[in-house]
Amino acid sequence: MDLSILPIIPIVLLVACVIGLAVGLLIVGQVLNPARPGAVKQMPYESGMDPIHDARRRFDVRFFLLAIAFLVFDVELLFLYPWAVAGRNDECRMMNDELPAGTLSNLAADIHHSSFYIHHSPVPRPPSPVPTTNRHMVFAGAMTFIALLVLGFVYDWRKGVFQWR
Amino acid sequence: MTAADLRLLVPEIVLIAAAVTIYLGGAFSTARRAWSWIAAAALLLAAVALWSQNPSADGGSLGCDALARYVQWFALAAGALLVSLASRPLRFDGTPEYVGSLLLTVAGLMLVAAAEDIVLMFVALELISIPTYVLLYLGRDDAESQESAAKYFFLGVLASAILLYGFSFLYGATGSTAFSEIRAALDGTTILPPGFAVFARLAMVLVFAGLCFKVAAVPFHFYAPDVYQGTTHANAALLSVVPKAAGFVVMARILVAAIPGMEPYSWGVVLAVAVLTMTFGNVMALWQDDFRRLLAYSSIAQTGYILLALAVGLAARDAPGAWNGIVALWFYLATYAAATIGAFATMEYLGRAERRLDSVDDLAGLGRTRPAAAAVMAVCMFSLAGVPPLAGFWGKLLVFGGALSVDTSGTAGWWFTAAAVVGVLNAAVAAAYYLRIVAVMYFRIPLATPPARGGRGAWMSAVACALLVVGIGIYPGPLMRAGNFCDQQLPRVDAGAKHHSPPFGRQKNPPPPQSAPQFGMAATKKVSTPNAYHIRRTLVLSQTRVTTSCHIIFK
């Protein structure tokens, strides 16, 4: 078997999964969905707004509520990117233990030294990474973060933010 | 490292977890009185956790020097008094959100005190600000309240942005976010790129301007009277204590410790602002009739005295012991906080849910109708005025004594002597309006007996504050010693910084011997990689909780 294809196997898998998920969801929707077409449902932009009117009309204030909820949850997702990059490399594990005080940054340094940069970095790769338990700490941190987001979601839900009243 | 780091955070984690619990509990339960008890239990638990911490433990971007400990205890004490003061449920929906936000501000103050890094410090400051906006919104539901919330919000965000802009120059000049490295870069231990040193000066001005808002100093004071008047007594007490304490912590950390070599410029700026602030506050307070508005101007004036102490701290860093300004700063802040919370708590206690006491005239004849409340209020007013046996007197003595003890050989000494004279004159002016309140209480005919239905919590808070004021006044030694951490706080100029990886170029000087006195700020910790971010994540997340809590208004 030709080994040169190995590095792109994960990408192929990812693409396959994405396509499978999208197609599968469409099919499931088609199969399970009761088909009740109506005049209102056929309109474009059926999100509660009358699609044909002056563009400067005032929006219903209830849209603001959803917008705020979306804004907060959407932006919080930003923090998962650095976590995903930094939590997964050997350097991170090593640096957790050996980072001297006064090194430039914490997670940022991880990204800087992460495997993505390591091949381009003029600094030779430090020898013998020491595996530690700190990866678990990173993981626990991200999970705490997500758990708090879920709690926020529960709060919104209980407060009736998602109900159109 | 990471475990130790987490252990250092236990008090804050307890508070934030309690806040989240209270928010969620409020969404599931309709209880009204239980939340204050949960908050009190959380504060007690946090105090136990703080007590049991090893003060010499290592922490990443968290410090645990004497300043941090002092302010953390201060935050917990103030938090307990405020929770007790605000223990009466709101008249409308939102009590759990109110109590939870209160806990978040306390946690934010504790984190500001411990932050050793400008990112963590900024996020912690926002952890104070954002719940404060929510608190202002929740306190009352009339037009005045909305106006004051909007004013405080917009000016508060502007101040945060100015502060952040200053931080960006600090970061740019030194290439680091850690205070220890910023200091190392600025005191010449490491070489800056050419032309970058000017950024540090710019940063100093911007940071000081942003913080002047937090502490309500001239010319960034103008929001205070409106906001205090438009909100509740409990919120006014919070505003006059928590953001101010945070602002002074950051000033002490950044101006005094992290930006060396700026003292010739900075003490002048701080001194000028101090004199302007105290004069303006005292003069404007003279003809106020609204109680909260009067105390707002009073708090502006008190900020002026504390800034004078800070200026002394910048100019007289080599002075021994009690006269170096820093002791005075922290001692004064504590006495001021006790007296101010006491005054607001008394007012809260005297009113009732449907009708607050707003005007000074409402206190007429209180000495006859409610003698105990009048006594508490009188103690707080005398302390704020600086009448001898009470705590405020020792605070003023330390501040003015420090200003007079600045070496008179240079021009600095003359300026400080002049400032001390202005300060003493100011204290005399201030006595006029503080004593006016006392006179109204004891020498005016009572118009109506105040209902005094503010709840036991407010009364307990008021009495505790009065006892604190009297106790500190009689026995000020322990608090003064607790605040006397200048030896760790202020590095000598030649102390040199301990640093490991110079951000720019080569090191100019060989590293100083390790026996050189270390400054407490950079009692350098091992940086623990994931955890600092874990902390920040937790922080920002708890802010999400706050922002979701504002959804309540849509109900």
Add this chain to the structure above:
Amino acid sequence: MSIFTEPVGLSHFLVVGAVLFVCGVICMATKRNVLGVLMGIELVLNGANLNFVAFGSSVLRPPGTEGIGMDGQMIALFVIVLAAAEAAVALAIALSYYHAHATVDVDRGDELRG
């Protein structure tokens, strides 16, 4: 060589950041609509953000100094999230302001003075 002809460097970013900052402050000072003031806030915060990113960039550092990691970008992330949180609170406050005053004109909130 003037700032207009030299290759784009750190100073250009700082100038743009300063312009954003000042525009934001002016916007906050002159807009009468609450949402306009909110836009000013975003401009101010992003001015500071641009500074952080520019200072943190290893490309823009003056030659001869080594890069300083990715702290700048990380701070920018935090500020973006904080700005979102503040925007959420601001929208809530604006809405309740509207309820109380029947307008979002900030100049109409002038009951507290003295």
